[in-house]
Amino acid sequence: MNLYPVRAIYMAEMARTRRTLLQSIVSPVISTSLYFVVFGAAIGSRISEINGVSYGAFIVPGLIMLMLLTQSVSNASFGIFFPKFSGSIYEILSAPISYLEVVVGYVGAAASKSIILGLIILATSSLFVPLEIAHPIWMLTFLVLTAVTFSLLGFIIGIWADGFDKLQLVPLLVITPLTFLGGSFYSIDMLPPFWQTVTLANPVVYLVSGFRWSFYGISDVSLAASVAMILLFLAASLATIAWIFRTGYRLKP
Amino acid sequence: MNDPIITIEGLNKTYEGGFQALSRVDLTIQRGEIFALLGPNGAGKTTLISVVCGLVNPTQGHVVVDGYDSVSHYRQARERIGLVPQELTNEAFETVWNTVSFSRGLFGKSPNPAHIEKVLKSLALWDKRNNRLMTLSGGMKRRVLIAKALSHEPRILFLDEPTAGVDVELRRDMWEVVRGLRDNGVTIILTTHYIEEAEEMADRIGVINRGEIVLVEEKAALMKKLGSKQLTLQLHTPLSALPASLDQDELSLAADGYELVYTYDGRQEEEGRGISALLTQLERAGIGFKDLHTRQSSLEDIFVDLVKERP
Numbered sequence: 001m002n003l004y005p006v007r008a009i010y011m012a013e014m015a016r017t018r019r020t021l022l023q024s025i026v027s028p029v030i031s032t033s034l035y036f037v038v039f040g041a042a043i044g045s046r047i048s049e050i051n052g053v054s055y056g057a058f059i060v061p062g063l064i065m066l067m068l069l070t071q072s073v074s075n076a077s078f079g080i081f082f083p084k085f086s087g088s089i090y091e092i093l094s095a096p097i098s099y100l101e102v103v104v105g106y107v108g109a110a111a112s113k114s115i116i117l118g119l120i121i122l123a124t125s126s127l128f129v130p131l132e133i134a135h136p137i138w139m140l141t142f143l144v145l146t147a148v149t150f151s152l153l154g155f156i157i158g159i160w161a162d163g164f165d166k167l168q169l170v171p172l173l174v175i176t177p178l179t180f181l182g183g184s185f186y187s188i189d190m191l192p193p194f195w196q197t198v199t200l201a202n203p204v205v206y207l208v209s210g211f212r213w214s215f216y217g218i219s220d221v222s223l224a225a226s227v228a229m230i231l232l233f234l235a236a237s238l239a240t241i242a243w244i245f246r247t248g249y250r251l252k253p
Numbered sequence: 254m255n256d257p258i259i260t261i262e263g264l265n266k267t268y269e270g271g272f273q274a275l276s277r278v279d280l281t282i283q284r285g286e287i288f289a290l291l292g293p294n295g296a297g298k299t300t301l302i303s304v305v306c307g308l309v310n311p312t313q314g315h316v317v318v319d320g321y322d323s324v325s326h327y328r329q330a331r332e333r334i335g336l337v338p339q340e341l342t343n344e345a346f347e348t349v350w351n352t353v354s355f356s357r358g359l360f361g362k363s364p365n366p367a368h369i370e371k372v373l374k375s376l377a378l379w380d381k382r383n384n385r386l387m388t389l390s391g392g393m394k395r396r397v398l399i400a401k402a403l404s405h406e407p408r409i410l411f412l413d414e415p416t417a418g419v420d421v422e423l424r425r426d427m428w429e430v431v432r433g434l435r436d437n438g439v440t441i442i443l444t445t446h447y448i449e450e451a452e453e454m455a456d457r458i459g460v461i462n463r464g465e466i467v468l469v470e471e472k473a474a475l476m477k478k479l480g481s482k483q484l485t486l487q488l489h490t491p492l493s494a495l496p497a498s499l500d501q502d503e504l505s506l507a508a509d510g511y512e513l514v515y516t517y518d519g520r521q522e523e524e525g526r527g528i529s530a531l532l533t534q535l536e537r538a539g540i541g542f543k544d545l546h547t548r549q550s551s552l553e554d555i556f557v558d559l560v561k562e563r564p
Contacts (some may be wrong), residue, residue, distance in 0.1 A: 004358045004359075004363060005358060008357075011355075012347075012351075015347075087340050088342045088343060091356060092359070093306075094331060094336050096327060096330075096331035252308065253268055253269065
């Protein structure tokens with residue numbers, strides 16, 4: 001692997017983040033803070049503790065996960081979609097670089113942004129609610145794995161999308177609903193038994209549950225199931241990307 | 254001169270919709286030459302370049318760049334090539350300096366500010382190095398694309414319609430830049446549908462039409478065809494045969510003997526024959542004519558002949 005092209009792509013993508021600081025960092029932080037004000041302080045004070053954790057603190061991992069998923073997907077999809085849209089993708093395709101290098105550059109940059117964002121939101125939330133992190137290593141592992149996996153998914157969406165509408169489609173219609181219904185704001189114990197079973201089909205449940213376990217040691221599903229689910233996701237995304245590059249899908253006629 | 258830097262063999266490209274853009278293309282580009290690929294819109298010029306540069310997968314055939322197969326050894330092949338695309342495609346918010354440096358890194362070269370500076374200066378972009386691309390004029394954007402293509406010191410430069418939509422002055426400037434590159438040993442392949450451009454720049458000219466290479470020739474040989482003129486005399490009385498008193502080499506009869514056609518170039522005049530000598534001879538032979546016209550065949554004619562509907 002030649003590191004110069006990887007670094008060129010990575011740095012160019014990070015420079016794009018700096019140019020759009022307001023949109024890529026400030027706005028997610030503000031919207032997350034609003035969740036804390038509404039759910040944590042206003043409504044949360046009337047909700048009883050869940051497994052010994054105050055409601056405000058309970059929703060922190062779910063909120064970080066929500067931002068991590070949506071921002072990873074949108075950053076990575078935009079990063080590869082824009083050159084495709086503007087035509088400057090010709091340069092990437094004609095460069096003497098392997099597909100692996102392209103992916104590491106784009107996905108690495110998108111994942112880095114999401115991880116930084118996740119840590120900023122974590123720091124912000126500590127201003128609103130008392131936080132404890134029981135398993136910091138696991139917490140970071142989940143953070144990184146989720147950011148990378150969903151950046152890969154975003155990369156796939158960016159290649160698949162042939163218009164700005166499709167770029168928004170998956171984050172809006174799939175990622176956001178799954179995250180809201182995936183136990184970000186509640187424990188699935190609170191649901192009627194039938195819906196508990198249905199919810200187990202939602203992959204985001206496993207991510208939120210595992211991430212929350214790393215904070216408070218409480219979880220809806222087992223740690224092993226959470227880790228297995230995220231690795232499954234990762235493998236599926238990698239396989240799809242390998243297929244895209246092998247066939248030239250939507251990149252090379 | 255036979256030192257090929259690009260060898261294209263049996264190249265076919267059929268797009269998904271069934272459109273055949275290239276058909277059995279064989280082409281050899283010599284090291285250090287300027288090769289002009291001439292053809293009407295939709296002839297396959299861009300597709301051919303795109304296959305060589307790795308933007309389009311060929312259906313059949315292969316391309317060897319400086320000894321390296323463009324698919325199996327794509328790294329070695331592509332690092333030798335710089336591509337200036339036809340469309341003005343840019344990251345609008347980047348500065349000139351950053352986008353050109355990005356291209357160098359992307360092609361796997363270590364940073365070299367001195368080289369970037371040299372490239373920007375040679376293209377008169379140095380003053381604009383901190384400008385964002387969207388603030389530049391169309392001609393400047395075109396130069397930025399050339400700078401990006403030269404950032405990694407390629408041995409081969411593809412220019413896809415480099416002067417489309419560019420004013421005359423800038424066109425002259427670009428020709429200067431291209432010549433300067435050739436003098437430094439860079440092989441240049443340019444596509445154009447301006448015949449003037451091919452005439453001005455190229456060492457060899459290839460004509461492509463409907464995905465097929467219909468002609469590849471030294472420009473000098475083409476210009477020889479180009480340089481010939483025809484004088485047509487319309488006679489009062491038809492001739493059944495050319496009189497023996499005339500120099501017959503360049504003469505022929507047409508229109509049932511009503512027209513006498515004289516084909517010539519600069520050579521006859523130098524040898525003391527030429528038009529005036531012919532007219533004197535005709536007077537002596539008693540051949541009268543009521544009208545005459547001359548006509549110069551141009552590369553345009555050759556081109557139109559080549560690309561017009563063929564059975």
